[in-house]
Amino acid sequence: MDRRMFLGASLAGAAASVIPSSVLAAFEITRTDAEWRAMLSRAEYKVMRREGTERAFSSPLDKNWAAGIYHCKGCDLPVYSSQHKFDSGTGWPSFWQSLPGAVGTKPDRQLLRVRTEVHCRRCGSHLGHIFDDGPQPTGKRHCLNGISLVFRAA
């Protein structure tokens, strides 16, 4: 086994521990790891399929205040509306709610505290995390990676 194969196997093993196969199988749109790698850039793949986090203030969508809909980059499902976007000052696009039924969540224990991970309900692509310090009416802050989204102006 060469180094490249070894790294690939390690990554596959890590992913399996992050998202149980039973959860993956439940998604309407499924792609093999090779298919995801082929359709996404390295940075997109790392965030969307390995639950990475883009650098704060790196996404142009953070300061995008145009009216429109944000779609999942993995499957084009409309997931968030500009109507629910606010400036959290964190450097990541932030919303106080998703579009109805557009996202799924799960506990994320990657750090010592448990956070709520949020992903596209149709293809499972990682979008970001949900925190309880958002504005009314929900009090939630969906802290998203702009790299996981495609914006379409209304």
Ligand SMILES: [Zn+2]
């Ligand atoms: Zn999706």
